[in-house]
Amino acid sequence: MYTNQKIEDILHEMLIKFVENEKFPGLAAGIVKDNQVLFTGEYGTANLSTGDPVVRGTLFHQASVSKTFVATAIMQLVERGKVELDAPITKYLSYFKLEDERYQNITIRQLMNHTSGMPDEEDYAWDRPEYDEQSLERYVKGIGHHKLLSQPGEKFAYSNIGYEILGDMIAKVSDMSFEQYMEKKYP
Numbered sequence: 001m002y003t004n005q006k007i008e009d010i011l012h013e014m015l016i017k018f019v020e021n022e023k024f025p026g027l028a029a030g031i032v033k034d035n036q037v038l039f040t041g042e043y044g045t046a047n048l049s050t051g052d053p054v055v056r057g058t059l060f061h062q063a064s065v066s067k068t069f070v071a072t073a074i075m076q077l078v079e080r081g082k083v084e085l086d087a088p089i090t091k092y093l094s095y096f097k098l099e100d101e102r103y104q105n106i107t108i109r110q111l112m113n114h115t116s117g118m119p120d121e122e123d124y125a126w127d128r129p130e131y132d133e134q135s136l137e138r139y140v141k142g143i144g145h146h147k148l149l150s151q152p153g154e155k156f157a158y159s160n161i162g163y164e165i166l167g168d169m170i171a172k173v174s175d176m177s178f179e180q181y182m183e184k185k186y187p
Contacts, residue, residue, distance in 0.1 A: 004038075012041055019044035026054035059131065070163050071112055073170050073181060082173050085109040092169045096140055100147040108169070110152050111162040117148035118159040133177040136168035 015029055026044030030037065042054040077083040085108050089096055097103060102117065110116040149157050171178045 008039055011039055015041055015043050026058075028054055028056075028058060028060070064160075067163055069182060070166050070170065073185060074108065074112060074166060076185065077170065077173055083108060083169075085112075089165060089169065092172055093140060093165070095137075096165065097144050098146050098148065099144065102148050102152060105152045107152070108166070111159075111166050114156050114158050114162060115153050116159065116162050117150040117152045117154065117157065118162045118165075119146055119149050120158055121160045121164075133171075133179070136164060136171060136178055139164050140168045 011029075011031075015027070018024070019027060024044065025048055026042075026046050028042045029040070031039040040056070042056060042058065044054050046052045046054045046058045074083060074085075078085055083092070087108060088104060089106050089108060089111060090104055092108075106116045106118070111118070143161060146161070167178045170181055174181045176184070
């Protein structure tokens with residue numbers, strides 16, 4: 001039988017080997033059960049050019065792992081009557097525009113299930129992170145040069161851009177920053 005310390009040691013060793021042997025420069029991991037933190041660890045490099053290590057306060061880009069939280073937050077807002085899944089995103093973000101008139105037909109549901117026709121991001125700006133509360137709005141206002149890949153609702157195309165838009169919508173509908181909403185709803 002393993003003790004908690006032994007399990008922690010095994011996890012640390014496993015994650016160190018994972019970072020050393022896989023194509024991940026760095027990661028942070030945590031295990032929470034019944035609102036109790038059971039395990040945390042930071043591994044590898046946060047910045048390849050400086051060699052800075054991943055530490056407890058390292059910020060990571062919102063990426064695929066956060067999509068579950070974004071979708072859950074949207075469904076919470078739907079339950080509260082603040083968001084309609086089949087409403088156009090422009091109902092909530094009047095400044096969302098593209099160089100493709102079909103953007104006006106994109107719904108919340110289509111953004112959530114990757115059928116909006118939005119392309120995926122080509123430049124993730126890993127080397128240029130933005131931490132201020134207006135960064136999502138700025139991002140949404142800055143994607144106006146994009147064109148849709150297909151008619152909204154027509155076919156599946158994975159899109160990180162869509163989830164950035166949804167993150168901004170959560171901020172506007174909740175009247176707090178995306179980060180504040182996530183912290184409040186997911187303490």
